[in-house]
Amino acid sequence: MEHCLRPLNLCHVEPKLIAVNRAHMLIHGAALLILIHYRASFFFAEEASSPGQPTTLAWLIIFLGELMLSLTWLLHQAFRWRPISRTAFPERLPGDGELPSIDVLVCTADPDKEPTVAVMNTVISAMALDYPPEKLHVYLSDDGGSLLTLHGMREAYDFARRWLPFCKRYGIKTRCPKAYFMDDEDVSASVGYESEKEEVKEKYELFEAHINGYRNRNYGESRDGRLDHPATIEVIHGNSSDEVVQADQQQMPLLVYVSREKRPSYPHNFKAGALNVLLRVSGVISNSPYVLVLDCDMYCNDPSSARRAMCFHLDPTLSPSLSFVQFPQSFHNISKNDIYDSKIRSPFGTLWYGMDGLQGPLISGTGFYVKRESLYSEPMQEGTTANLMDLKAIFGHSNEFIKHVQWSDKLNKNILSEPGTVCRDTEHLASCHYENGTKWGQEASRFQVRICGGRLLHQLRLALQRMEISVLSPVAAAIFGGFHDKFE
Numbered sequence: 290m291e292h293c294l295r296p297l298n299l300c301h302v303e304p305k306l307i308a309v310n311r312a313h314m315l316i317h318g319a320a321l322l323i324l325i326h327y328r329a330s331f332f333f334a335e336e337a338s339s340p341g342q343p344t345t346l347a348w349l350i351i352f353l354g355e356l357m358l359s360l361t362w363l364l365h366q367a368f369r370w371r372p373i374s375r376t377a378f379p380e381r382l383p384g385d386g387e388l389p390s391i392d393v394l395v396c397t398a399d400p401d402k403e404p405t406v407a408v409m410n411t412v413i414s415a416m417a418l419d420y421p422p423e424k425l426h427v428y429l430s431d432d433g434g435s436l437l438t439l440h441g442m443r444e445a446y447d448f449a450r451r452w453l454p455f456c457k458r459y460g461i462k463t464r465c466p467k468a469y470f471m472d473d474e475d476v477s478a479s480v481g482y483e484s485e486k487e488e489v490k491e492k493y494e495l496f497e498a499h500i501n502g503y504r505n506r507n508y509g510e511s512r513d514g515r516l517d518h519p520a521t522i523e524v525i526h527g528n529s530s531d532e533v534v535q536a537d538q539q540q541m542p543l544l545v546y547v548s549r550e551k552r553p554s555y556p557h558n559f560k561a562g563a564l565n566v567l568l569r570v571s572g573v574i575s576n577s578p579y580v581l582v583l584d585c586d587m588y589c590n591d592p593s594s595a596r597r598a599m600c601f602h603l604d605p606t607l608s609p610s611l612s613f614v615q616f617p618q619s620f621h622n623i624s625k626n627d628i629y630d631s632k633i634r635s636p637f638g639t640l641w642y643g644m645d646g647l648q649g650p651l652i653s654g655t656g657f658y659v660k661r662e663s664l665y666s667e668p669m670q671e672g673t674t675a676n677l678m679d680l681k682a683i684f685g686h687s688n689e690f691i692k693h694v695q696w697s698d699k700l701n702k703n704i705l706s707e708p709g710t711v712c713r714d715t716e717h718l719a720s721c722h723y724e725n726g727t728k729w730g731q732e733a734s735r736f737q738v739r740i741c742g743g744r745l746l747h748q749l750r751l752a753l754q755r756m757e758i759s760v761l762s763p764v765a766a767a768i769f770g771g772f773h774d775k776f777e
């Protein structure tokens with residue numbers, strides 16, 4: 290039991306960075322004090338409103354503006370105080386048999402703005418995570434209810450049956466196929482690598498061509514249906530009869546397509562509503578204790594992220610108070626003159642590490658592994674005996690879902706296996722009126738969203754009772770963003 294003796298992760302305080310940060314704070318702070326002194330002294334000077342001098346009102350307005358900016362600056366300084374970094378040791382994790390399972394929740398909304406091939410690349414990169422396939426379940430929420438996306442999922446499953454064994458055999462690091470073929474990663478000198486790579490590349494081109502062909506043939510697909518369609522849930526098993534592919538079938542993670550019901554008269558709460566549905570549907574299908582949330586324009590850049598996240602979630606000292614592990618994002622294809630910081634370097638490069646040294650970084654909306662239990666609330670916590678009516682008032686009227694909520698800390702129950710099989714309750718759970726009159730409905734969602742200035746502001750409601758909010762931001766960028774722009 291070596292893994293019990295050695296820590297799964299280490300936390301380093303960075304003395305050099307701390308010294309630089311604090312010197313930076315000191316110099317800026319001193320400069321601000323001088324500025325404030327200069328402004329304030331104006332009001333005590335005798336010639337304050339002599340001709341040719343700015344009026345007191347103008348001076349006051351500028352002073353107030355500067356005070357507000359200084360306050361904003363001051364409030365951010367806590368994040369510079371004690372930056373830390375973390376190292377994970379996935380090789381010290383227990384054997385595959387003892388690892389908890391993970392549900393990956395991916396959201397997409399519009400096949401015109403989010404090209405299907407790119408979305409499928411995200412899905413495939415999640416399926417290809419370095420994790421036991423029987424413990425990995427990938428769900429895609431399609432808010433557009435598009436047949437193209439459903440078709441794309443079947444194609445993705447077929448291609449993944451060729452792609453996953455290839456990645457495993459040659460230790461491919463870039464598991465998003467589009468990124469792999471673009472970077473032309475040459476990882477292996479093994480016999481057969483080059484020829485197999487060519488063969489897989491051909492399959493990938495065929496996969497792209499199938500999806501694009503389907504899109505072109507069905508170009509006129511109505512957009513009206515995107516706001517008005519019934520729930521569709523399908524466990525994807527692909528169509529290929531390819532013999533090599535069939536032989537690898539047992540290696541595949543579960544892949545599920547979920548398109549929740551949408552009706553124009555019901556608010557759908559955008560991504561938050563979609564994640565709510567995924568949380569419920571995955572709750573009655575695989576009910577994994579950990580959940581990875583991914584936007585469809587991101588991909589998993591580092592296949593070891595799941596194991597790395599488990600180095601924190603399974604750490605017996607951290608785990609009771611840990612809700613989620615946030616990975617930093619890194620963006621491709623942004624202009625060299627990134628004057629608006631579109632790469633979001635400030636949060637991921639500086640602030641998050643500082644927050645980690647306090648109580649942990651914020652959820653950034655994507656690329657985080659969250660404990661399912663921390664998204665539920667009081668009554669189902671271990672040892673409590675909530676009555677059924679109370680649970681229904683919170684979680685809605687599905688007995689099946691409530692049963693699984695109470696089992697949320699147990700491993701996989703009720704995995705579907707037959708192609709196209711859906712449990713009757715999943716459609717009920719994905720219906721647009723399911724949350725009516727429930728606490729979930731009042732809160733808008735577990736993953737709460739509001740619109741602000743044209744952007745979605747995404748807040749994760751951490752309904753934590755026993756758990757304190759304690760989070761971590763480990764290791765190098767494991768989730769990439771902004772990828773699909775490149776495809777357009």
Ligand SMILES: O=c1ccn([C@@H]2O[C@H](COP(=O)(O)OP(=O)(O)O[C@H]3O[C@H](CO)[C@@H](O)[C@H](O)[C@H]3O)[C@@H](O)[C@H]2O)c(=O)[nH]1
Nearest residue numbers: 396397398432559560563584585586653654655745746747
């Ligand atoms: O009705 C909707 C609208 C959006 N989405 C999905 O939500 C994700 C994020 O939407 P996007 O338009 O890409 O938002 P961004 O501004 O690019 O994303 C950033 O900002 C969002 C809101 O702050 C966060 O949720 C994201 O994680 C974060 O990457 C995408 O996968 C969408 O497909 C849905 O599923 N349903």
Ligand SMILES: [Mn+2]
Nearest residue numbers: 584585586771
């Ligand atoms: Mn986005």
